[in-house]
Amino acid sequence: MSSKRILFIHGNLDVPASFDSLLPLLLPWDMQCIDLEDDFNAWDATIPVTVRTVAERVVKAYNIGPDDLLIGHSMGGWIAAHVKELTGATVIQLSSWTDPRKVRAPIRQLGLIRAIVSSGVAQHPACISMAKRLYPFRQSRARIHAALDRVQRMNPAYMIWQYELIFSTVPPLTILPDLRIHDRHDMVIRFPDEPFINVPGNHKIHATNAAGVAEAIRGFLGM
Template identity: 30%
Template sequence: MLKLYFLLTVLLAGEAFATGIEKPLPPMRVIYIPGFGEEPSMFDKIHPHIAGEKIFVDNWKLLADVTGEGFSATVYAQYLVALFHITNADVVIGHSLGGWVAINIKQLTGCRVVQIGSWTDVRRVMPLPINPKIIYAFTRSGLVFNKLTQMMMVKLHYKNQPSKPVFEEVFSNLRTRSKELVVKQLKLIFNPLHLPVTVSPELRIHAKADHIVAYPRTDFVEVPGDHFTLVTHPQPVYNAINDLLQL
């Protein structure tokens, strides 16, 4: 009887040990958040080169589900954290507005964040010439995002640039899609936060020729191109991200 007990104990211990070493660790989750007016396809040139389970946030779809007064980047970050069960084990990569949402997610969860052409201080964004509430009203009436504005922006910043078709596609979204969803994206940028940002991203990636978001005042990795460098010059972008993730 004693021998049988000993044998069972050894077998059970061996099974537990084997189970412990064979159980795979859960894959790293990488959550991608596109910028103002953008689609998740903005990350198509970089995400195939980055490991991990991938989740792509579609702001155009999800923002329609967030209702109520007092909308801000804090509120949207809370919504995404609950929807995708984001924890400090996740990595969030955001471009432009997406990076701003990402840093607000880090404020709530402690996750790692990569910002591409983004900010932690809204004053680094191309400033609005007038009160944001007036811009919201003008946006609803079609006076801000229209063909004339698009032509002027292309002439000023994107003429003969490889990023021109990328900018035109994004601006086309802003012209033709739901004006209320465009306003919501503007509110993510300019409405006051409910919870101030006191954290920093693990990695900032920025191009010198970015005409939309000013140079960061803290350490960052400089890459060629402009605001849409992740499309026009993807390799330096995903190399910098992989260097971080392999630490």
């Protein structure tokens, strides 16, 4: 298959640099990483935040059409699935979902999430330090620690925006992604009910096992 562009959408509390290990393995495609924080900063605060309204903004901001390919990790894959619903673009999900019940989350109530984030507890240095100590996976520990440092400095309103687009209720998808790549033992998102390619590496497979993810993508693209 052919595609004029590959656009990457990062996950919750993450940054475009999370794809740095994967991008060189997919050359020579025309690739662009979307920065959701930039989109948040340009967001009209009067617009309700759902994955559908965010997908609409992404489509408009990046002029996405049916010839484009989107690769989204976790929350980014959830957005990408809704971009496909709007445009017919090809979508590959990494460690993501089409059924929100697949998200392993101790708290799903947006009111409670807003209260916790607004209180500053989630960004308190003691909580960040504890999260670092408890993270069990050596391969991705450095990246997770860097992500937690970013969380400590993150605009709380941007944190809330992300959880609103994850947990706000939207109509079910009518078109499913074209390919799912997932680790069956992912600790964050349960594996899909639909067919998927199992790539070990836990939730951040594009960073911990970029070669395995790239092989699956290149096979799908016929490269």
